[in-house]
Amino acid sequence: MADRKCMVMRRKERKEKEAAKVTKDVKEVKNEGDKAMDNGEIPSAEAAATNCAADNIQNGDLQVEPVELPPFEIIAGDRIDPFAFKFQFKNVEYSSGRNKTFLCYLVDKGNTADGLLRGCLEDEHTGSHAEEAFFTQCLSDYDSALKYTITWYVSSSPCSACAAKIAEVLKARKNLKLSIFAARLFQWEEAEIQIGLKALHAAGCKLRVMKPLDFSYTWDTFVENEEQPLNLWEDCKENYEYYHEKLADILE
Numbered sequence: 001m002a003d004r005k006c007m008v009m010r011r012k013e014r015k016e017k018e019a020a021k022v023t024k025d026v027k028e029v030k031n032e033g034d035k036a037m038d039n040g041e042i043p044s045a046e047a048a049a050t051n052c053a054a055d056n057i058q059n060g061d062l063q064v065e066p067v068e069l070p071p072f073e074i075i076a077g078d079r080i081d082p083f084a085f086k087f088q089f090k091n092v093e094y095s096s097g098r099n100k101t102f103l104c105y106l107v108d109k110g111n112t113a114d115g116l117l118r119g120c121l122e123d124e125h126t127g128s129h130a131e132e133a134f135f136t137q138c139l140s141d142y143d144s145a146l147k148y149t150i151t152w153y154v155s156s157s158p159c160s161a162c163a164a165k166i167a168e169v170l171k172a173r174k175n176l177k178l179s180i181f182a183a184r185l186f187q188w189e190e191a192e193i194q195i196g197l198k199a200l201h202a203a204g205c206k207l208r209v210m211k212p213l214d215f216s217y218t219w220d221t222f223v224e225n226e227e228q229p230l231n232l233w234e235d236c237k238e239n240y241e242y243y244h245e246k247l248a249d250i251l252e
């Protein structure tokens, strides 16, 4: 349970430091962790604990952003706040006040001991984006010998910079299949955004707008739902159809 405790601490620390995210530092710390794993072939749970201890020391000395590891099992309590979900994932046409991206992920690495990884990332648009954080933090132990099936449920579709980065990753890592289900399309009228979505599509990313059923699934899987079902908002289906049509036009 050492890694579990560790993760709770990380989450706390991350929230405190949210204003000062430094992606470069994350990568550097993470690379050191990777080296340690390569040398010793430590099983993943132990490696997590080791990395965590190392990070804590480094955080004290260097003031870097702590690296959050993905959960290795389904962890109760590691879920989105229900009020945050209902606000951030609402598929309204105009998303005023929603300046964050919530990214819920499932990673299937095939026949490995890790099994199915599940977790959530949340970021301010002013810091490093959740999409980028997924690759640097959740997939830092990427192994080119494995086949990855990754599913994201995101509160809004990626910005143009993230779309370009994701497309690059997919082109470089052919063993990685990514499906993105987005509650809303982010600034879809912008030419830049449309170019980004097309590039993602061309790179093999399965891009979809979340259907009413997807909202219920995300609620059941990633939210502190206290066993209550999600009451879908009145215009959920209509809004889905609206965004679905816009996306189809863009990807046509």
Ligand SMILES: [Zn+2]
Binding pocket: 129, 131, 158, 159, 160, 161, 162, 163
């Ligand atoms: Zn972005």
